[in-house]
Amino acid sequence: MVPVTRGALGQIWKLSGDGRSWAVKELLFGCDAAQVAREAALRDSAADLGIASPRLHPARHGVHVTRVDSPGGGSWVKLYDWIDGAEADPSDPAVLDWFGRTMALLHRAGAGAVEGPGAWYERCPDDAAWEDVLKKVRDAGLAWADELDRFVATSVPRLGRWVAPSAPGGLVTSHRDLRPQNVLVGRDGPVLLDWDNAGPVSAEREFARAVHVWSGGNDVDVASVRRLARAYREAGGRAVLTGPESFSMLFATALNYVHVQAETAVNPEVTTEQRDFGARQAVICMREVPGLGAVSRLVTALGT
Template structure:
């Protein structure tokens, strides 16, 4: 078993033996077993629709996560060989638009509201607290965090609101190019850890932003994705900056969580270093309202 990559929630290992390979995800910050059950159920439903994804294997006791001792939780998946999806590839954009539409159509009728991560962001006191911790720790990016709190937080946070009851679906919630591998049999959707309830409009908006270049928006790519989504029966449309509430909420929450982890004495030095790098990267890539406005103009009602 060898380490392959590290994500926000865990370490990925490649387990090989007897001519076969599997992906082992070691969860570094605990485990919500009910969430893993939702992940497995949605992944299996998506597979029935023809959406390729790695199989999540159950443990001997039937659950799709196991704690073999030492405080770690692990999940076991089929290993997938492939290259990260190229969002500039028209065929990949067409595939992704169709796939998101299939997910939204299959997940219609969700009743339970989305989680706080997608609906709310830290208040002023929480930002002040983490900024003080970062300053007290002497981290070099404290001033950069201060500017982010002064500028990006109020500019984006004003658009973060609870979703309306209608239009909720059960979906993937992390539809990024980094979570798609293209192998010899075509694209495969990975990383279903966040599966749950979301506003279809808000997931569509976030995905269009991410897949069309983020702040360096490519309108042609955005339109192609949107066309593939609609032709496959997707119903979500962009109405304005409020459609991007999920994008803004997750961006702000991620910076806050990573900044908190970067100064947390209870985690390992490696985890603090990873969190600090993530925080700095995301501070510099905060969503731009100008790019959002261009997407609304190009794809909106």
């Protein structure tokens, strides 16, 4: 078993033997068994629609997560089929067509969700929370403290004003992390990975976040935006953008991610590796935070 890559929630290992390979996801921050069950259910439903994804193997007694004990305390792990492939190229027209259709299928299949999205997608840290983490970063003497201070003074209020709870209608059960990094293109075509965040979400807001991250982020590629949206519509997707308010989920998740990673960077109860990862991620994401100018260009592009 060899380490492959590290994500925000876990370490991916490649387990090989007897001519076969599997992906083992080690959960670094504990396990929510109910969330894993939602992940497995949505992944299986998507497979029935023809959406390719790695199989999440059940352990004994049918559960999809297992505790592996060790002298160091042990970990929760999940076991998936191993997928060989390259990360999706969001500039590839065929990949954009596939993704637009796939998102529409997910939204159609998951229509009618009743439970509202969690706080990660609907709210962002308040002023007191930002001041608290900023003080911790300063006290720790981290080099990016001034950059975090500027971020809190500018980007946080500018984006945070658009973050609000979703309206009751238009909720779906979906993937909630539809990024090019979560798609591998293998011999048989694209495969959708990382269903860990599956749950209820506003279709409009997931669509808005997706068109932003799949069309170049703040460097908007209008042709990509329109191609993705056209494939989504032709496959029955109904979400539309109305303005900056459609991007509430994009702004909320971006701000929450910076806050969580900054907190991790100064948390004495996690490993040095986890603190270093948090620091790197906080700085990267502060510099790549979504801009209102890009959002305006997306709305204009799809409105015309």
